[in-house]
Amino acid sequence: MVDRNVAERLSSNSAFALELEGVGRQFGALVALADVNLRVQAGERRAILGSNGAGKTTLFNAVTGDFPPTAGRIRFFGEDVTNFPVQERIRRGLRRTYQISQLFAGLSVIDCVFVACRGVSRSRLSLLRPGAQDATMAQARAIARSVHLDDILDAPVSTLSHGQQRQLEIALALTGAPRFILFDEPAAGLSPAERRDLVAILNALPAHIGYIIIEHDLDVALRVSSYVTMMHNGRIFKEGAPAEIEEDEEVQAIYLGEGHG
Numbered sequence: 001m002v003d004r005n006v007a008e009r010l011s012s013n014s015a016f017a018l019e020l021e022g023v024g025r026q027f028g029a030l031v032a033l034a035d036v037n038l039r040v041q042a043g044e045r046r047a048i049l050g051s052n053g054a055g056k057t058t059l060f061n062a063v064t065g066d067f068p069p070t071a072g073r074i075r076f077f078g079e080d081v082t083n084f085p086v087q088e089r090i091r092r093g094l095r096r097t098y099q100i101s102q103l104f105a106g107l108s109v110i111d112c113v114f115v116a117c118r119g120v121s122r123s124r125l126s127l128l129r130p131g132a133q134d135a136t137m138a139q140a141r142a143i144a145r146s147v148h149l150d151d152i153l154d155a156p157v158s159t160l161s162h163g164q165q166r167q168l169e170i171a172l173a174l175t176g177a178p179r180f181i182l183f184d185e186p187a188a189g190l191s192p193a194e195r196r197d198l199v200a201i202l203n204a205l206p207a208h209i210g211y212i213i214i215e216h217d218l219d220v221a222l223r224v225s226s227y228v229t230m231m232h233n234g235r236i237f238k239e240g241a242p243a244e245i246e247e248d249e250e251v252q253a254i255y256l257g258e259g260h261g
């Protein structure tokens with residue numbers, strides 16, 4: 001069943017946001033990632049599951065260029081970006097979430113999102129404060145609303161709860177026309193209520209924005225993805241629909257047996 005789905009997906013002609021071919025990454029003698037073949041369609045929402053040290057974050061680092069692969073090719077919307085610098089991938093619409101920099105601590109939520117929007121817009125050199133009608137400010141407000149921060153637009157970033165900071169990180173990833181976002185354990189440290197909020201935020205993202213989410217919380221992962229990739233020891237060992245993965249005995253033994261979820 002899993003194999004047939006994979007075959008159908010690989011033979012489809014639709015555009016791929018991301019294609020990895022034989023991707024590997026070594027750190028000295030350590031093989032963190034080996035022969036990874038992965039295809040994610042434009043607009044697709046994919047979960048990557050796997051135990052600690054499986055190579056999930058290394059895979060993200062290879063895709064963003066933070067730690068480029070030592071083997072294989074990576075294509076982003078058809079373009080070979082394997083050796084592109086990080087900034088060139090961002091320019092093409094690839095995003096990942098980063099922890100909020102201390103530089104932003106003194107700003108309000110809306111100013112923080114506004115600065116990020118302006119940073120990628122044509123008027124980035126403008127030093128004028130925007131009026132309420134300013135298009136970039138309107139965009140910033142819409143993004144803040146989409147991550148459920150519209151009630152605290154004027155709160156200083158330094159006063160945000162852990163969950164609200166995670167939401168702000170997603171807001172920053174949404175600035176400047178993203179086409180594909182990499183989320184690395186966005187639910188880590190969130191309360192049950194904040195997790196529900198996160199699931200709602202991800203499921204309400206514009207349909208053209210695809211993502212990969214690395215997530216230990218199986219409940220979150222399976223609610224926000226349409227397809228799941230399992231990793232172990234730097235390799236992909238299984239792919240399938242959320243329901244198939246949830247019921248898979250091998251997955252349960254490797255993944256759930258370690259106390260995650």
Ligand SMILES: Nc1ncnc2c1ncn2[C@@H]1O[C@H](COP(=O)(O)OP(=O)(O)O)[C@@H](O)[C@H]1O
Nearest residue numbers: 027030032050051052053054055056057058059
């Ligand atoms: N920058 C690095 N330098 C050396 N080893 C690394 C580096 N990043 C990751 N590793 C190693 O690669 C393996 C995979 O790590 P990682 O991708 O972080 O796993 P995961 O995110 O699935 O928990 C681990 O053994 C880890 O110690």
Ligand SMILES: [Mg+2]
Nearest residue numbers: 056057058184
């Ligand atoms: Mg990791």
